[in-house]
Amino acid sequence: MTAPVTEAATRVTQVADGLCSYLDASPSPFHAVDSAAALLREAGFTELAETEATPTAPGRYVVRRGGSLLAWSTAEVGDARTPATPYRVVGAHTDSPNLRIKPRPDWTRAGWQMLGVEVYGGALTNSWLDRDLGLSGRVTVRDAGAPGGFSDRLFRTDDPVLRVSQLAIHLDRTVRSEGLQLNDQQHLAPHWGLGVGRRSFREWLAGLVEVDAEDLLGFDAMTHDLTPARRIGTDGELIASARLDNLATSYAAVRALLEAVESAPDATRRTPSIPLIVLFDHEEVGSMSERGAQSTFLPAWLERIVLAAGGTREDYWRALAGSVIASGDMAHATHPNYAERHEPEHPILMNGGPVLKVNTNLRYATDSLGAAAFALACEQAGVPMQTFVTRSDLPCGSTVGPMTSALTGATTVDFGAPVLSMHSTREICGTLDQAAYAAALAAFLAPRA
Template sequence: MPSMTQADAPGLCNFVDMSPSPFHVCATVAAALNDAGFTELDESQRWPSEPGRYFLVRGGSLVAWSTEGDDTDPARPFRIVGGHTDSPNLRVKQHPDLASAGWRLVGLEPYGGAWLNSWLDRDLGVSGRLTVRSGSGSTDVLVRVDLPVLRVPQLAIHLSEDRKGVQLDPQRHLNGVWGIGSEPRSFLAYVAGQAGVDARDVLGWELMTHDLAPSSLVGADGELVSAPRLDNQVTCYTGLQAMLHAADHVATHAGPVPLLALFDHEEVGSMSDRGAFSDLLTTVLERIALVRGGGREDYLRALAGSVVASGDMAHATHPNYAERHEPAHRILVGGGPVLKVNQNLRYATDAAGAAAFALACEQAGVPLQRYVHRADLPCGSTIGPITASRTGLTTVDVGAPQLAMHSARELMGAADVASYADALAAFLTPAI
């Protein structure tokens, strides 16, 4: 069966390399949406009542949808693909300028559950946003410095107590070297200069490091993708491709309103103005119903028929640590999308949600794998349980298999990019 979307591994690599921070993820997605005829909306302005393709950006989060087609019922249900734009990394402190033992340093701290050792001895750039003075107010400026400006050096093995490696103290051992000197130098002034703004006008910032090595296809036959931030930019990229397919589909076919919701701050609990715990999704869903001429009753009716696929990456069975996985639920790289189930609701999947995604995989002609975490190991979570409890919508947790989750550099199968995108596209456009 031919692919339903334009998603492929080289496209994913390009997407990741263009998107070193959540703000850049939103900018990359927004550019693709604009090219596909989507119109950006402002939450503070009135929204158009006409059917169309729309999106909005709130900080490092983005929501896109299409109400095109002949179905103008304000109670028209939604099919939603959710994901997150943030990834574990090292972030710049508010007073970052340090000096020690003749080295100039930048104070860094972990964001989320970063696998800290993977950030050592890498050439690191800096990206994020600066909020700068503009008249009597402020405006945001995206910044990315793709120069090897920082490096967190490993301790020599000869200085390790047992020569078996070191335990990293996130307060003391993660400062980034960026020069030689006994006096600190203003890192913010450097970054502001790279962004073309006066450091005196910088009122706030959210800056983070990124690995400068480009994403690549690896293996003798190029069957694998090696890249940073696969968790969860794979869902951002494939979700975008699925949304573009769905927007074209609903323009000429009956069906639910397709919607893509990409949230910031999943890796730190989602408790922010733009995280999955915020009002972002529920506000957008209600306003879509209202601008289409409906009322509260229509909005609630729309929710009753809606389903969410919470997309996040899944653990492929590790060849060197196979015993760390549930033996009856081995997940294969290249084996297709993954449906994730946890009896303690670390994943939101129930039978109804599982059925919705299984049908989508059948429709797309892709295989489906089912993941269960080992019962004697703590299981991570996603935006799925948050979204389900905040909205009351049937929710299924899904993903694509990968190794080295939360490392500075992660690994997945190249073929899984297209199959995951096709499954999400079919989920957004269910056969009626």
């Protein structure tokens, strides 16, 4: 007799399937933002251009800046809203380590057509070997009818056009004893054809987006693994995919915002807040760009929303003083083959629940106030919470949390969901964790009084 499917099991499946679809649709940060914006528009969010005036009427809105996105809702606060209403913010990032195409990439060697690439972020470069690779990103093309005379558009091919082939063991017997040693310039250039006289990469890309080569003015092109996201394990308890760091958090944030605005507490509650999510590009390379976490993107829009409500600069700073930001990035699950690399008193279990991330040297922004806000969100959502601390003799990674905390002065907490093989082309996370992750973030965005 087949056991009945519970509501909780149905939710786990829905979130897992939704995440896999989002991952497959988002090979680049630009596609990740496009996919997120589509989900929000389907739920009634209105997309704005940054050049438009910020709406004064309550509503649900989304805006993008390249590979970054920001969305919020003032519709649920109702009459309780004032210009100084604080925010509840969930932040994540859309970029992942990969191989990106150089501006003049074409060269030949030993009869092979090669492309020059740069390693973006802290990639596990060995994981890019011997894989079928596609290309995606953004192109900028000549457009006489557009401001400045140019416009941009997304491109993507899932044809296996590229491969980085590994050297046979017969030609390097030391690889087993000394480990694989890769030089980024010499060993990671993908090949994509044979012979001479072939069309250039720029000509190929122009054909892909159906413009003349002379009208292709620029491109942001990157490689992606063609293996789709899928549930693995005998019971499907894991999800394997590229870009889990950090699209799993981006998807959870979008889903949490949608759930928060549908289940917001009564508008007359004592401490109303505006739920908002921000998905930054360029976290993997330091966030110093016009759309990274160190940019004006978040603080400018927080202020614009206050001013659109009739507030002043004073109201803006008052709103920030009462706001709480949750900075989301994936967390290291304890690796069964390398358990000694983890803090022994803080094991992180796959499918053990969302992870509070703490670092005394402020690589994470968490303090006791932020930790309390996240703990209460997990409690409200009915999910367990784990706590990550790195070993004292190992360096610690960082997130967008310290940057957003410094730029806004708001209480900030860093959190994540457990993952193995971080920065590989193929990471894994827990299926149960994804539903718990989204539920905790929804509770954070819409806290009960």
